[in-house]
Amino acid sequence: MMPTSSPLSFSPARRALPLAGAALCLALLAACGTTPSETISLPTQQAGASQMKGDVEVKSISWKRSKPGCKGDDCPRIEVDSVAFPAIPRLTQLIDHVLAYMTGTDQRLRGPYETLEEYATWFWKTAQPRDATFFKASVKDTVGDIVAIELHTQQYFAGAAHGIPATQFLNWQRTAGRVLALDEAIIAGRHDQYTAALRKVYNKWLASNDDAKRDPATYARTFPFSESDNFALTRDGVVVKYDAYSIAPYSHGEPELTIPYDALVGVLKPEFIPKK
Incomplete structure (x- = not known):
């Protein structure tokens, strides 16, 4: 309790x-x-x-x-x-x-x-x-x-x-x-593509965020996009965790975004992409 x-x-x-x-x-x-x-x-x-x-x-x-x-x-x-x-x-x-x-x-x-x-x-x-x-x-x-x-x-x-x-x-x-470590899982020279895939998932998450929709300009200044290296390899994709207050107010807890493996083909090393 x-x-x-x-x-x-x-x-x-x-x-x-x-x-x-x-x-x-x-x-x-x-x-x-x-x-x-x-x-x-x-x-x-x-x-x-x-x-x-x-x-x-x-x-x-x-x-x-x-x-x-x-x-x-x-x-x-x-x-x-x-x-x-x-x-x-x-x-x-x-x-x-x-x-x-x-x-x-x-x-x-x-x-x-x-x-x-x-x-x-x-x-x-x-x-x-x-x-x-x-x-x-x-x-x-x-x-x-x-x-x-x-x-x-x-x-x-x-x-x-x-x-x-x-x-x-x-x-x-x-x-x-x-x-x-994250960079050990990414193909050398492909980190920018990884960041782009993460940002795409973030933009989708942001579109459903009521706080962001209420005042997009203020939200973007207060909680701008950032990359987190706190990741987990799961069967559903690469799960990326953010600290409280990093990209959302405390009421959102610790936001979690999942990048599907389909978006990371040619970005993530093949041995870290589960076989279907």
Whole structure:
């Protein structure tokens, strides 16, 4: 259950720290080392029921905690709804690491934590009454060699009008054992064509946007088109995610656009276009 929001206005300065897409994830993966830690917050041995996503085994991770020693409805709390991969321990570790990183509303103010367990320790020391952080990780899709993961955090701070959302996709290459960056999926020299395909989908989305239709000129100045490298390879197309406030008001959430593969023939490398 989400905390009741305060009537105070929301400050954009407290938005979630924008992530630098897959390039950041590659850096984080390198930081994780070559073998999974035995002390990560999402160990496979503590995971729940197992299910198959395509040919990938996935286990659920779920826990809820309130600040130790605190009683009542105002206690700071953390909730986790995540996944673990028994056959891909490095991906399990990376998910834990990136979820923790996504809590940084200001990189200069981030605590000294690298995992969700370490984040919890820091959070109990700094949280105000009714502060809360929600973590969620799920399999977006499995297509060929790619396991697309969707990571989401929602933070609530005392005095804020509403929560601060952040979503990050990871495209895990099983054969290579690493995260795929956007420019690695695009044929060299074809990025402009990719941007054009994204803009075409954006224009279609904009045509159905009531806020944009109400005052097109003001909307274009306030929320101009921009490219996002936060992408997921799915069987339906390349899904592109945007931060809240980036191309739409907060009421639109985190907009999601899907570029169909038919529009990316000759743009995306053939191995990343699913066979029909």
